Amino acid sequence: MRCPYCGGLDTQVKDSRPSDDSSAIRRRRICPDCGGRFTTFERVQLRELIVVKRSGRKVPFDRDKLQRSVETALRKRPVEPERIERLVSGITRRLESTGEAEVTSEAIGEAVMEGLKGLDDVAYVRFASVYKNFREARDFEELLGHLAAGAAQAAGADEASPADASVPIDPAPPARRPRSRAS
Numbered sequence: 001m002r003c004p005y006c007g008g009l010d011t012q013v014k015d016s017r018p019s020d021d022s023s024a025i026r027r028r029r030i031c032p033d034c035g036g037r038f039t040t041f042e043r044v045q046l047r048e049l050i051v052v053k054r055s056g057r058k059v060p061f062d063r064d065k066l067q068r069s070v071e072t073a074l075r076k077r078p079v080e081p082e083r084i085e086r087l088v089s090g091i092t093r094r095l096e097s098t099g100e101a102e103v104t105s106e107a108i109g110e111a112v113m114e115g116l117k118g119l120d121d122v123a124y125v126r127f128a129s130v131y132k133n134f135r136e137a138r139d140f141e142e143l144l145g146h147l148a149a150g151a152a153q154a155a156g157a158d159e160a161s162p163a164d165a166s167v168p169i170d171p172a173p174p175a176r177r178p179r180s181r182a183s
């Protein structure tokens with residue numbers, strides 16, 4: 001595993017243990033070249049997913065990329081890494097279990113927003129502002145409406161795990177899934 005700090009390839013595992021929910025093995029690693037310490041996770045991947053971007057371009061689903069965008073939204077927020085981990089795992093599992101080989105980037109964005117909504121309001125607004133671009137003022141008002149409703153809900157359901165938010169994802173605009181194999 002390449003060192004994220006210096007790029008060295010010779011990193012060593014110092015410690016391995018299951019994550020809190022036992023859905024992953026976390027390994028603490030150290031880089032002998034620069035002394036950098038970091039953690040890696042080993043997880044089940046149920047299936048290969050392809051992401052269909054707005055442009056129509058298709059790329060393999062990248063859990064790390066998903067995690068980075070969630071972490072960016074949660075930067076400096078008081079949320080434990082384990083909860084972020086659970087959120088990202090929950091989103092990933094939901095995407096994997098749709099039964100479709102392809103998932104739109106919109107659907108991922110919606111899933112992240114659903115997850116963040118239950119986890120941290122500030123992160124939710126941050127993510128949504130980037131994701132939606134606030135193209136219209138109406139979007140923003142809608143968002144504030146969601147937040148108000150979410151706060152009211154959260155008051156009663158604090159123990160509910162946001163990672164497996166049972167809240168159905170808003171139906172995304174119908175995915176254009178070209179059945180191009182025939183042509």
Ligand SMILES: [Zn+2]
Nearest residue numbers: 003006031034
């Ligand atoms: Zn290093």
